[in-house]
Structures are given as C-alpha cells and as structure tokens.
Amino acid sequence: MKLYDFPGAPNPRRVRMFLAEKDVSVELVNVDLAGGEHRSAEFLKKNPSAKIPVLELDDGTCIAESVAICRYIEAEHPLPNLFGATAVELGLVEMGNRHIELELLSQIGISWVNGPIVARMAAGRFSQIPEAKVQSDERVRSYYARLNKELEATQYVAASRFSIADITALIAIDFASAMVDLKPEPELAALWRWHKLVSSRPSAQA
Amino acid sequence: MKLYDFPGAPNPRRVRMFLAEKDVSVELVNVDLAGGEHRSAEFLKKNPSAKIPVLELDDGTCIAESVAICRYIEAEHPLPNLFGATAVELGLVEMGNRHIELELLSQIGISWVNGPIVARMAAGRFSQIPEAKVQSDERVRSYYARLNKELEATQYVAASRFSIADITALIAIDFASAMVDLKPEPELAALWRWHKLVSSRPSAQA
Numbered sequence: 001m002k003l004y005d006f007p008g009a010p011n012p013r014r015v016r017m018f019l020a021e022k023d024v025s026v027e028l029v030n031v032d033l034a035g036g037e038h039r040s041a042e043f044l045k046k047n048p049s050a051k052i053p054v055l056e057l058d059d060g061t062c063i064a065e066s067v068a069i070c071r072y073i074e075a076e077h078p079l080p081n082l083f084g085a086t087a088v089e090l091g092l093v094e095m096g097n098r099h100i101e102l103e104l105l106s107q108i109g110i111s112w113v114n115g116p117i118v119a120r121m122a123a124g125r126f127s128q129i130p131e132a133k134v135q136s137d138e139r140v141r142s143y144y145a146r147l148n149k150e151l152e153a154t155q156y157v158a159a160s161r162f163s164i165a166d167i168t169a170l171i172a173i174d175f176a177s178a179m180v181d182l183k184p185e186p187e188l189a190a191l192w193r194w195h196k197l198v199s200s201r202p203s204a205q206a
Numbered sequence: 207m208k209l210y211d212f213p214g215a216p217n218p219r220r221v222r223m224f225l226a227e228k229d230v231s232v233e234l235v236n237v238d239l240a241g242g243e244h245r246s247a248e249f250l251k252k253n254p255s256a257k258i259p260v261l262e263l264d265d266g267t268c269i270a271e272s273v274a275i276c277r278y279i280e281a282e283h284p285l286p287n288l289f290g291a292t293a294v295e296l297g298l299v300e301m302g303n304r305h306i307e308l309e310l311l312s313q314i315g316i317s318w319v320n321g322p323i324v325a326r327m328a329a330g331r332f333s334q335i336p337e338a339k340v341q342s343d344e345r346v347r348s349y350y351a352r353l354n355k356e357l358e359a360t361q362y363v364a365a366s367r368f369s370i371a372d373i374t375a376l377i378a379i380d381f382a383s384a385m386v387d388l389k390p391e392p393e394l395a396a397l398w399r400w401h402k403l404v405s406s407r408p409s410a411q412a
Contacts, residue, residue, distance in 0.1 A: 048352060049305060063297040065304045072297030091269040091278030098271040099255060106312070129337050146254060
C-alpha cells in the first residue's frame with residue numbers, strides 16, 4: 001500500500017496518525033503540490049478531486065478522502081477501535097468527527113485559502129475573498145469557545161473516549177495554529193488540557 | 207425514536223430516504239425553523255450546532271448529523287447494506303459520499319446561504335457575501351460536469367451499486383434545482399439517466 005502524502009498538510013497527518021494508532025505501516029509517496037503534480041492527468045486518475053491523501057492498494061484501487069482511508073484501515077485492522085464499537089458509539093463518533101470537520105476544519109480551510117500564504121503560492125490561479133476569511137476566522141474562534149465548554153465536561157471530543165474525532169480536532173487546531181494565525185486563546189483551559197493529553201500520544205508525532 | 211425534521215430541507219430528506227430504504231419507521235417532529243426553535247436552549251441541548259436533523263433515542267441520547275444518524279441505523283439494521291459490505295466498499299462508498307458532500311452539497315449550501323431566499327428569511331441576522339455565491343455557483347456547475355462524466359462509466363455514484371452516496375447526490379441536486387436555481391443542464395445525459403433511476407425508488411418519496 002502507498003499513501004500519497006505531503007508533509008505539513010493537515011489531512012495526510014490525520015491519516016498518518018490514524019495508521020500509527022493502528023500500528024500499520026505504508027509506503028509514503030510525496031506529491032509535489034508546489035509543482036502542481038496533484039493536477040496532472042496521472043494523479044487525477046487516482047483522485048479526480050486533485051487532493052491528497054490518497055491510499056493506493058496493491059491491486060491499484062485508489063481510495064481518496066482521509067476519513068474514507070481511515071474507514072478502510074479500521075475494517076482491515078479493527079483494533080484499537082477508533083470509530084466506535086456499538087451502534088450508539090458509531091453514531092456519536094461520526095457526529096463528533098463531523099462537527100469538527102464541518103464546523104471547525106472547513107472554516108480553517110476557508111481562512112487558509114483566503115489568507116496570505118495561499119495568496120503568495122497560488123497568485124493569479126483563483127480569486128481570494130477577504131470578506132470570507134473575516135467570517136470564517138470569527139466562526140473558528142466561536143467554535144474554539146464551544147469546544148472548550150464541551151471539554152470542561154468530558155475528557156475527549158466524542159463518546160467519552162479517544163477516537164478519530166480527537167485526531168481530526170488535533171490536526172485542525174495544530175494546522176490553524178502553525179499556518180493560519182488561528183491559535184486558540186490561552187485562556188481556553190479545557191481545550192489546552194485536552195490538547196496536551198492527545199499530543200502526548202506517540203501517534204501525534206506521525 | 208424521534209427524528210427532528212423540517213419538510214423541504216435537504217438533510218432531513220436524506221435521513222428519511224435512508225430510513226425508507228431500511229423500512230424503519232420513526233416519529234417525525236417538525237422543528238419551527240422560521241420561529242428559531244432550533245436556536246432555543248432546549249434544542250441546543252439536543253444539538254449544540256443548532257441544526258436538524260437530530261435523532262433522539264428512547265433513552266434520550268441525541269445523535270445529530272445526517273450521516274451519523276444513518277450510521278447508527280445501519281449498525282442496528284444492517285440490511286440492505288448502504289455503506290459498503292467489505293473493507294474496500296466501505297472505503298469507496300465513504301469516498302463517493304464525501305466527494306458529493308464536500309465538493310457539491312457544501313457548495314450548494316454556500317450558494318443557498320448567500321442567495322435571495324435566505325436574504326429575505328434571515329435579513330440582518332448575518333451578512334451575505336455575493337462574491338462567494340458566484341464562486342460556489344461555478345463550482346457546482348463544474349461538479350455537475352464531473353459527475354456526468356463519472357456516470358457515463360458507472361451506473362451509481364460509488365462502488366458500482368446503490369449506496370448512501372446516491373441518496374446524498376439526489377437530495378443535493380433536487381434541493382439545488384428547486385431552491386437555489388442550480389438545476390443541472392439538460393445536456394448532462396448520464397447525470398439525468400442516473401437521476402431518473404434513483405428517483406424511481408419508492409424511498410425517494412420520503
């Protein structure tokens with residue numbers, strides 16, 4: 001198996017951390033995003049969305065989308081369980097993971113594509129909307145406050161135990177802190193308590 | 207079980223169609239979105255994201271997010287399988303469903319919240335970004351072309367068989383056609399062939 005990867009990007013890190021939790025090794029192949037390799041005809045056959053990560057199986061089947069890759073891995077390597085073990089847990093972990101993805105990570109993404117680093121990298125390739133970044137920055141800050149409040153009552157993001165929802169939240173917050181100038185405020189104590197706990201797992205180095 | 211619902215909204219329809227495929231009945235409870243019931247303290251206890259649908263179990267546990275509700279239902283009622291039966295299918299269905307959600311449905315959502323109907327409904331409650339709608343309209347049109355090309359080679363959206371990815375695509379396209387002025391162009395023959403096929407399922411009436 002090969003994982004098409006890029007160091008520093010949040011979604012491939014999500015998959016690498018998930019694989020590390022499962023103790024599964026794959027060959028990592030760096031895709032030259034700066035050189036536009038993800039938009040080449042050859043790569044579009046692997047993923048028409050022109051995005052990494054992509055997992056290529058030994059028979060050539062390609063699975064794109066971080067969570068789709070993780071679901072495949074979970075089915076092949078069920079333990080430790082990271083998506084939920086009962087029907088209720090499966091629902092609650094999916095809910096927690098989606099809340100983070102759709103209301104935090106996606107807003108961080110809007111701030112990123114409309115921010116200064118992408119302005120330099122993708123100059124002229126698409127038009128940025130500064131007003132959209134103002135709105136998404138505000139939504140990210142507001143989600144941090146919500147997450148902090150939730151983490152005052154529970155140890156982990158979803159279903160009261162470590163799951164893929166914690167991995168998604170960690171890679172989102174670390175990317176926002178390092179690359180988008182959206183580091184959570186220091187006074188969000190419960191969020192930082194959780195961040196320390198999850199960052200201390202060996203998989204967080206993946 | 208109760209499903210907090212709203213007629214005409216795309217995501218509750220996704221869950222109703224999934225439940226109909228499984229032949230599972232739930233009590234439907236209409237939430238008064240126009241009156242702001244989804245932002246009431248009582249509703250926020252069920253879903254802090256202030257969104258429908260929410261499935262409330264008999265013990266009071268609440269599962270929000272359409273796909274999380276569907277995963278719970280799939281675990282409780284495995285047949286007919288709608289998320290994939292093997293590891294590879296689980297990965298491919300998740301990929302197909304996510305491509306539709308993240309690259310089509312979410313862009314339809316951006317066009318909707320920045321469009322004329324929401325301008326009237328939510329006047330003054332948040333600021334619209336007309337430029338964002340121009341960008342998302344263009345992305346929706348471009349995704350329709352991609353989907354049409356994919357459906358020239360395959361009968362269904364994901365993993366060569368009916369799955370939740372078809373339900374997501376149907377509710378997205380029907381909402382875009384009826385409420386956002388983003389009906390797919392008539393010349394997209396493969397897309398319309400698929401649309402007719404999936405719309406003819408009894409569950410599409412749910």
